Amino acid sequence: MEDINSYGKKRKGHLGNLIEEFVFGISPNSFKKADFIKAGVELKTIPLKSDKKRKFKAKERLVFSMIDYMTIINEKWETSSFIEKNRMLLLMFYLFQSGISLLDYKFKIVELLDLLKDLPQADIEIIKQDWEIIVSKIRQGKAHELSEGNTNYLAACTKGTTSEKSYRKQPCSEIKAKSRALSLKTAYLNKLIEKFLGLTDSESESYLKDIPIDEVRKSGIENITLKKFEPFLSLSIDEIASKVGYDFSKKSAKNYLEILARAMLGVKKRKVEEFEKAGIIFKTIKLEHTGRLKESMSFPIIDYMDIVKETWEESTFRDYLSSHKFLFVIFQKCRNGVIYLKKVKFWEIPYNDLENHVKKVWIETQKRIRQGKEELPKMSEDPVCHVRPHARNKKDRMITPTGTMIVKKCFWLNSKYIQNQIES
DNA sequence: GCATGATCATGC
């Protein structure tokens, strides 16, 4: 056995090995079997960060082993290598702190979790469907197009080095695909953590709770969601309001389109539970009577100090875009001003747009910030995205690495681009 | 009509 102190300086990936070796006295194995072979239990150490509201939040997604593209296409969910290895998880959550030794991390939550028993039925079904979506994409020869936005709770995230070497063969296409691993999304982990901490989120409400598991199984969560909106298509917002029992006169909220969108799903509370778990972002969109979309779509503020230290592959913005799915609830104005529900659509950013256009703009943005420039890529410079102010006012500024203070800005998806995505 | 800059409204 190695001296425990020699581990203290190693990287976070070694924390799991450390626990296995020094806490449980087993030698680390990284292949097909669970860590505790006889018990069939897989150990996972998961970093947490502090959170004002909920005490702790997951620092990152929970990553399992690499997807073997060549063999997974012959598997079935129930007997899959994923389930075989990861069905029983020993989850050890620790509070991450930068700059301290691994040996000084404090564990905050330890739970044993049976993926097929301890989660709500609907969740298990959705995870299974996610697995099937991923496998069917590989079967269609589209492993290179996989993205975390494809699925809800379980996702295929990139894993391994970012160099060319990390591309590997896939069975149904000649195109090489990035190496990826199965993972639980950060959003889903956060809900699990909440549960483990005994916190109940009284603000969110499920819209699948009254739907029989069989139907979730048959139709899939996306179709069920879209079906919820069907009875309202082409209705004006007044008609929708009276149908769902929402009284405009009582409360004239500015976010009435969002309230109506939730009400059509059957949710009265402020948050949609399944969307919280899946990291699905609700976007209500209002088109002009001509079908034109006026406004671009904003994203979180750019931290100028952080972005210059990031690589594109691991950047905050790439992570945000590629790990979220969006639900566009699209309304359109008539010539006479009446607003009606036009279309509802799930959207995730297409791989090529992300890796070509957004990447180009991101790299250019990083370059200009490093140079101390205040002029960041404009809408006219790329058809997909641009950078623009997003601040309270001109005085709302943030420090840059060159020491200047510039107005808070963020990435925006171009209005025209979103409009095209809605139409296609 | 459109690009770009600027700011409002809301909720935590």
Add this chain to the structure above:
DNA sequence: GCATGATCATGC
């Protein structure tokens, strides 16, 4: 006080 979603204002 601040992040976030949404929208306004201006000038070409």
